Amino acid sequence: MTNKNQVQDQVAKAMSSLDGIQPATANPHLYTRIKAKLEQEKSSWGWLAAFLSRPIVAVALVATVILINILTITANRSVPEETTDQLVSLAQDYSFQPSNILENGFNQP
Amino acid sequence: MGLKQAIRKNVTDPQFIELLRKGDETAFHQLVEDWKDRIYNTALGLVQQAEDAEEITQDVFVIAWKSVQQFRGESSIQTWLYKIAVHQSLDCIRRRKRKKRFGFLVPLLGSEEEQEQEPGNFLHPGVQLEKKQEAQVLFKAIRKLPEQQRVAYSLQKIEGLAIKEIAQVMETTDGAVEALLNRAKTNLQKTLTNYYQTHRDD
Numbered sequence: 001m002t003n004k005n006q007v008q009d010q011v012a013k014a015m016s017s018l019d020g021i022q023p024a025t026a027n028p029h030l031y032t033r034i035k036a037k038l039e040q041e042k043s044s045w046g047w048l049a050a051f052l053s054r055p056i057v058a059v060a061l062v063a064t065v066i067l068i069n070i071l072t073i074t075a076n077r078s079v080p081e082e083t084t085d086q087l088v089s090l091a092q093d094y095s096f097q098p099s100n101i102l103e104n105g106f107n108q109p
Numbered sequence: 110m111g112l113k114q115a116i117r118k119n120v121t122d123p124q125f126i127e128l129l130r131k132g133d134e135t136a137f138h139q140l141v142e143d144w145k146d147r148i149y150n151t152a153l154g155l156v157q158q159a160e161d162a163e164e165i166t167q168d169v170f171v172i173a174w175k176s177v178q179q180f181r182g183e184s185s186i187q188t189w190l191y192k193i194a195v196h197q198s199l200d201c202i203r204r205r206k207r208k209k210r211f212g213f214l215v216p217l218l219g220s221e222e223e224q225e226q227e228p229g230n231f232l233h234p235g236v237q238l239e240k241k242q243e244a245q246v247l248f249k250a251i252r253k254l255p256e257q258q259r260v261a262y263s264l265q266k267i268e269g270l271a272i273k274e275i276a277q278v279m280e281t282t283d284g285a286v287e288a289l290l291n292r293a294k295t296n297l298q299k300t301l302t303n304y305y306q307t308h309r310d311d
Contacts, residue, residue: 027149
């Protein structure tokens with residue numbers, strides 16, 4: 001019983017330990033640091049934004065994207081059918097299809 | 110009228126807000142000087158680490174400066190700054206938890222980035238000397254509270270905000286804040302009881 005009271009007393013003391021707390025004070029040079037942070041962000045992002053917004057850079061970027069798209073489409077179209085047919089016949093010859101593996105019971109111990 | 114009084118009068122003034130919107134650096138300097146201690150105190154109470162609290166305080170004013178155009182004056186400057194401070198502090202706490210959770214990956218991935226540690230025995234510098242030991246135990250228990258309870262409890266006990274002000278910062282009702290505070294106190298009492306039962310000599 002005494003122990004229980006002791007614990008309750010300690011809990012009450014801890015719960016009231018923040019009564020009368022004084023506010024913490026920030027670094028007196030905080031403003032200088034904030035200004036430095038703002039300047040730093042301004043210089044790095046500002047440089048990037050200025051570089052990207054140059055007409056020649058913007059046009060070059062758009063042209064590159066379009067070119068990549070055209071190349072991808074052309075490359076997909078120009079895959080010879082023969083190659084595809086050869087692959088299919090090779091897969092059939094060697095039973096590469098997953099369904100065949102299951103049917104043959106290769107997955108069983 | 111002293112400079113501090115003039116600043117306090119100014120920060121609630123619509124003209125002052127207009128100056129901030131226009132990018133007036135003197136007005137921004139005034140805002141920082143007038144609010145830095147309260148924002149730092151709030152962040153420190155929540156994250157319980159001086160370095161993080163200072164970083165958060167800087168970020169709060171950087172965000173405020175960048176987003177002042179969106180500030181419509183529907184809430185007070187106080188509420189606006191406290192909201193940013195709470196958001197940034199919770200972000201920091203979540204980041205810290207994530208790093209702790211995935212800390213085992215750091216040696217595997219070979220990252221040299223310093224692993225963030227949970228604050229040890231944090232003691233707020235404003236705690237009275239004779240209450241130091243109990244306050245350390247209480248701060249440890251506060252860290253175990255769910256986010257919303259932790260915010261409401263810290264804003265009330267450490268920053269000394271009224272229930273109405275906490276409700277505005279947390280964008281909820283006075284009743285909801287009261288409920289959060291009651292649950293926080295119950296949870297803290299449970300945690301502290303467990304702690305003192307296992308540490309009887311403390």
